[in-house]
Amino acid sequence: MAPSRRGKSAPGRVYAAPRGGFGVSKSGGRQGYQGATRKSTTTRNNFQTSRLDDTINDPGEESDVVSEQAVPKAGSANSSSQAEPSESDTDPENSYSVLLQTLIPTSSRGEPKWKRRMLKHVDESNPARSPSLSDPGDLDVVEEEALQSHRESDDEDQSDTDGLPESNDCFTRHFDDINQADVSPKMQAMDAKQWVIENGGTGSHWRSTLRRPVAFPVTKLNSEKGALGIKNFKLKSKLEKAAEQLFSEADGLMIQLASSIFSYQDVLFAARSLDNADAVRTLAALHALNHVHRTRDKVLKNNVKLTRSTNDKDLEVRDQGFTRPKVLMLLPTRQSCVKMVNTLTTLCAPEQQENRKRFQDSYANTEEKLTAKKPEDFRDLFGGNDDDMFRLGLKFTRKTMKFFSQFYSSDMILASPLGLRTTLEGDGKKKPDYDFLSSVEMVVIDQGEALAMQNWDHVEYILEHLNLQPKEAHGCDFGRVRNWYLDSHAKYYRQTLLFSAFNFPSLNKIYIQQMLNLAGKIKFSKVYDGAMINAGLPVQQTFSRFDFSEPASEPDDRFNYFTTGMLSSLVKGSSSNQSRQQGVLVFVPLYADFVRIRNYLASSTSTQHVSFGSVSEYTSAREAARARSHFLTGRHSVLLYTERAHHFRRYRLKGVRKVILYGLPENPVFYQEIVSEYLGSSIAQGRIEARLAGARCLFSKLDLLKLERIVGTQRYRTLLSDKGDTFNFT
Numbered sequence: 191m192a193p194s195r196r197g198k199s200a201p202g203r204v205y206a207a208p209r210g211g212f213g214v215s216k217s218g219g220r221q222g223y224q225g226a227t228r229k230s231t232t233t234r235n236n237f238q239t240s241r242l243d244d245t246i247n248d249p250g251e252e253s254d255v256v257s258e259q260a261v262p263k264a265g266s267a268n269s270s271s272q273a274e275p276s277e278s279d280t281d282p283e284n285s286y287s288v289l290l291q292t293l294i295p296t297s298s299r300g301e302p303k304w305k306r307r308m309l310k311h312v313d314e315s316n317p318a319r320s321p322s323l324s325d326p327g328d329l330d331v332v333e334e335e336a337l338q339s340h341r342e343s344d345d346e347d348q349s350d351t352d353g354l355p356e357s358n359d360c361f362t363r364h365f366d367d368i369n370q371a372d373v374s375p376k377m378q379a380m381d382a383k384q385w386v387i388e389n390g391g392t393g394s395h396w397r398s399t400l401r402r403p404v405a406f407p408v409t410k411l412n413s414e415k416g417a418l419g420i421k422n423f424k425l426k427s428k429l430e431k432a433a434e435q436l437f438s439e440a441d442g443l444m445i446q447l448a449s450s451i452f453s454y455q456d457v458l459f460a461a462r463s464l465d466n467a468d469a470v471r472t473l474a475a476l477h478a479l480n481h482v483h484r485t486r487d488k489v490l491k492n493n494v495k496l497t498r499s500t501n502d503k504d505l506e507v508r509d510q511g512f513t514r515p516k517v518l519m520l521l522p523t524r525q526s527c528v529k530m531v532n533t534l535t536t537l538c539a540p541e542q543q544e545n546r547k548r549f550q551d552s553y554a555n556t557e558e559k560l561t562a563k564k565p566e567d568f569r570d571l572f573g574g575n576d577d578d579m580f581r582l583g584l585k586f587t588r589k590t591m592k593f594f595s596q597f598y599s600s601d602m603i604l605a606s607p608l609g610l611r612t613t614l615e616g617d618g619k620k621k622p623d624y625d626f627l628s629s630v631e632m633v634v635i636d637q638g639e640a641l642a643m644q645n646w647d648h649v650e651y652i653l654e655h656l657n658l659q660p661k662e663a664h665g666c667d668f669g670r671v672r673n674w675y676l677d678s679h680a681k682y683y684r685q686t687l688l689f690s691a692f693n694f695p696s697l698n699k700i701y702i703q704q705m706l707n708l709a710g711k712i713k714f715s716k717v718y719d720g721a722m723i724n725a726g727l728p729v730q731q732t733f734s735r736f737d738f739s740e741p742a743s744e745p746d747d748r749f750n751y752f753t754t755g756m757l758s759s760l761v762k763g764s765s766s767n768q769s770r771q772q773g774v775l776v777f778v779p780l781y782a783d784f785v786r787i788r789n790y791l792a793s794s795t796s797t798q799h800v801s802f803g804s805v806s807e808y809t810s811a812r813e814a815a816r817a818r819s820h821f822l823t824g825r826h827s828v829l830l831y832t833e834r835a836h837h838f839r840r841y842r843l844k845g846v847r848k849v850i851l852y853g854l855p856e857n858p859v860f861y862q863e864i865v866s867e868y869l870g871s872s873i874a875q876g877r878i879e880a881r882l883a884g885a886r887c888l889f890s891k892l893d894l895l896k897l898e899r900i901v902g903t904q905r906y907r908t909l910l911s912d913k914g915d916t917f918n919f920t
Contacts, residue, residue: 359424360423360424360452360453360454361424361454361481361484364454364683364708364709365631365672365683366509368674373679373682373708375403376403376682376708377403377679377682377708379403379404380403380682380706380708381706383702384403384404385401385402385403385404386401386402386403386404387399387400387401388400388401388402390446390450390712390713390714391442391446393442393443394717395716395717396443396461396714396715396716396717397714397715397717398446398712398713398714398715399712399713399715400455400710400711400712401710401711401712401713402710402711403708403710423448423452423480424484425476425480426479426480426483426484428538428539429476429479429480429483429537429538432472432476432536432537433476436469436472436473436476439469440469443461443466443714444466444469444470444473446714447459447470447473447714448473450712451473451474451477451687452477453709454685454707454709455685455707455709455710455711455712456685456686456687456701456705456706456707456709456710456711456712457685457686457687457688457711457712457713457714458688458690458693458697458700458701458705458711458712458713458714459687459688459689459690459714460688460690460691460692460693460697460713460714460715460716461691461714461715461716462637462689462690462691463691464566464567464570467570470636470689471529471530471533471636472533472537474519474530474634474636474687474689475530475533475534475537476537477632478517478519478534478602478632478634479534479537479538479586481516481517481631481632482516482517482586482601482602483586485516485631486586486601488509489509489510492507492509492670495507506669507670508670508671508672508673509670509672510629510667510670510671510672511628511629511631511671511672511675511680512625512628512629512659512660512664512666512671512675513598513625513626513628513629513660513664513666514598514599514600514601514629515583515597515598515600515601515602515603515626515627515629515630516601516602516629516630516631516632517601517602517603517630517631517632517633517634518602518603518605518627518630518632518633518634518652518656519602519603519604519605519633519634519635519636520605520606520607520610520633520634520635520636520641520649520652521604521605521606521636521637522571522578522606522636522637522640522641522644523571523572523574523575523576523577523578523606523640524552524553524555524574524575524576524577524578524580524606525553525554525555525572525573525574525575525576526571526636526637527553527580527582527604527606528553528554528574528575530604530636531549531553531582531584531593531604534584534591534602535591538586538591540586540589540590540591541589541590542589542590542591543590543591543592543593544590544591544592544593545592545593545594546593548593548594549582549593549594553575553580553582554574554575555574555575556574558573559573560572560573563842564840565840565859565863567859568840571637571640572838578606578608578609578644579606579608579609579612580605580606580609581603581604581605581606581609581610581613582594582603582604582605583595583596583597583599583600583602583603584600584601584602584603584604585599585600585601586601586602597613597626598626598664600626603626606644607641607644607645607648607649607651607652608644608645608648610648610652611648611651611652614627614651614652614655624655624658625660625661625662625664627652627655627656627657627658628657628658628659628660628675628680629657629675629680630656630657630684631680631683631684631685632684632685632686632687633653633656633684633685633686633687634687634689635649635686635687635688635689636689637689637690637691638688638689638690638691638694638697639690639691639692639694639856639857642694642696642856643834643837643838646696649696649700650696650699650700653686653700653704656681656684657678657680657681657684659678681704681706682706682707682708683707683708684707685707685709686700686704686705686707688700688701691857692716692856692857692858692895692899693713693715693895694856694895695895701713717903718858718898718899718902718903719902719903720899720900720901720902720905721858721859721861721862721899721900722861722865722900722901722902722919723902724862727865727866727869727870727873727880728880728920729865729869729873729880729883729884729885729920730884730885730918730919730920731865731884731885731886731887731918731919731920732884732885732886732887732916732917732918732919733886733887733889733897733901733909733916733917733918733919734751734755734756734886734887734888734889734915734916735889735890735891735909735910735915735916735917736748736751736888736889736890736915737890737915738890738892741892744890744892745782745783747890748783748852748853748888748890749783749786749787751888752787752852752888753790756850756886756888757797758796760774760800760828760850772824772827772845772847773821773824773827773845773846773847773848773872773877773878774827774828774829774847774848774849774850775828775829775831775843775846775848775849775850775864775868776828776829776830776831776850776852777831777832777833777836777849777850777851777852777853777855777864778830778831778832778833778852778853779832779833779852779853779854779855779856780832780833780853781806781807781808781832781834783852783853784804784806784830784832787830787852788802788804788830791828791830800827800828801825801826801827801828802826802827802828802829802830803816803817803818803820803821803826803828803829803830804817804829804830804831805817805818805829805830805831805832805835805841806830806831806832806834806835807832807834807835807837807838809835814835814839814841817829818841818843818844821843821845822844822845823845824845829843831843833855833856833857833860836855836860836863836864837857837860840863842867842871843868844868844871844872845872845877846868846869846871846872847869847872847877847878847882847883848883848884848885848886849864849865849868849869849884849885849886850885850886850888851864851885851886851887851888852888853888853889853893853896854887854889854893854896854897854900855896856896858899858900861900864885865885869883869884869885887900889909891910894906894910897909897910901919
């Protein structure tokens with residue numbers, strides 16, 4: 191079944207249910223309670239939903255479907271009652287006990303007495319208190335909780351009850367321990383953009399800024415490595431070992447990042463690199479798994495409480511959302527999805543992985559298609575399967591991890607922005623559907639710089655459709671939905687984690703408009719030495735600043751400055767000394783500007799003597815090879831080259847003697863490759879002397895983030911505020 195299909199039961203499918211439970215009739219309605227009359231107040235306890243129940247005939251579950259006629263072996267606790275069909279068929283308690291007895295292996299029938307007591311723990315005065323078993327895939331879950339809810343020595347249960355008090359439990363404090371009188375002013379402060387800005391911590395090559403709503407004291411965990419303990423984060427016991435190993439190798443930056451993530455703060459981490467990529471991925475996967483398991487444990491334990499409750503009106507449980515998916519991860523390629531899945535499986539170590547072979551065949555690519563000549567970051571991103579059209583649902587049970595589960599029965603959704611948007615928008619046969627995103631409580635966006643080179647509009651579109659009120663119920667039990675879901679306040683509790691190699695305006699837009707977490711938000715940034723310093727080439731690098739009247743006119747002012755101030759000298763040189771003006775590379779970040787410059791060179795009378803070629807992200811490989819060849823031989827004196835073309839192909843251009851940057855690149859690595867490698871290669875081959883080679887960059891005050899990465903954190907403010915408009919570096 192394709193992962194984009196909606197997780198609805200097919201019409202006419204009948205769920206196996208025990209006597210005294212609920213089923214689904216062929217007409218789609220619920221069957222009535224057999225042998226007794228139900229009150230409306232007990233609907234909550236017989237709730238069936240895709241968030242709690244697993245899909246029928248699910249081979250990834252731990253128990254098989256048990257029919258209503260299943261009879262325990264002779265000598266079992268209910269063998270005598272089975273001898274009298276009339277009594278057992280009409281007694282809901284005995285029917286439920288018989289059902290649970292059939293699930294216990296024969297070898298364990300001689301269990302201690304406390305386990306048999308748990309099987310009989312059903313209130314006779316209210317037999318309808320048993321949880322809904324309309325889905326046989328959930329029978330093992332009910333048995334597991336009934337048998338283990340009081341086993342104090344069980345390590346997994348200990349991880350949920352031991353450690354810090356509830357007030358220091360980040361999960362409970364963020365989602366459950368809510369005082370509406372305190373929350374409302376914070377929401378109003380965030381809507382009014384009233385934030386208190388604080389220093390979140392600094393290091394030798396990084397800094398962080400914490401923002402919190404006005405008059406809201408943020409509880410920060412101790413981020414000192416010696417004082418920070420895994421118990422502070424209340425992780426599941428099976429995740430603690432991996433967490434301890436991760437923290438033992440972490441530096442100050444990773445420790446601070448972990449403290450913010452496990453405190454459920456929104457995080458913009460613009461300091462991702464090849465060195466810390468695995469640690470960042472492990473942190474995100476660890477937190478996502480812990481959140482999914484903590485949410486599942488809370489729901490199952492509340493099921494047991496409801497089973498034992500003798501009065502419906504005395505116990506109100508609010509522990510769920512509208513739908514089951516709780517974690518959404520946006521990733522650039524299928525290979526990045528493989529890396530994240532491998533991290534998840536390593537951490538949770540499931541005993542069974544259903545559909546894993548199908549996943550390996552569809553996503554993994556063991557053939558190495560990239561040569562070692564390509565840069566390391568390029569091989570890391572595009573190595574393996576670089577398809578950017580995918581979506582995957584993951585479902586977790588106690589021992590099983592299921593791949594390609596339907597979205598409405600999944601705990602996590604891993605997708606590319608393009609792949610997920612096609613599902614949200616639908617097509618001619620399917621209607622738009624985004625209800626499965628209504629209860630997402632954690633969003634992880636990894637490698638944001640790579641997603642920006644694809645189409646950032648898809649990311650913004652997806653974020654705009656998160657935590658909206660669903661159009662359909664999808665089997666939801668509104669009696670157990672958290673109040674802040676019902677009040678459309680889920681966006682204030684959702685945690686958003688953005689990981690990127692550097693910051694850029696689109697990330698800042700999400701940080702300002704979409705990150706409205708009550709726990710606050712923190713931004714991590716690098717302290718840059720400057721890409722021009724790291725270029726290590728003794729050539730002149732000139733930065734020219736132009737002014738603009740208003741932000742909307744900035745593209746036009748840039749174009750006018752380029753054609754009158756920079757291109758005019760090139761045109762004069764071409765007419766007087768053609769050989770001297772050969773090998774001019776014009777780097778253009780945006781495709782719209784690329785088209786504008788290309789049309790100007792082709793149609794303007796002032797550039798009729800300038801021969802040029804062009805390579806963009808839409809240029810075919812054959813045309814790109816021809817343009818590069820003509821540029822090397824001198825047939826084309828000018829070559830237009832876009833940033834996205836360099837991102838996706840990383841051409842090693844030869845014959846470059848001078849570089850003109852129409853705009854600064856977003857990625858500082860590109861500046862080093864274009865200036866240092868291209869010019870350095872020409873100097874090494876004797877095509878031009880170092881004193882004659884050079885690079886000239888055009889920038890405005892809107893390019894301050896790019897400028898900081900190119901010239902360095904200590905210099906960029908001078909270039910923006912100084913009286914002069916031209917700055918030379920050698």
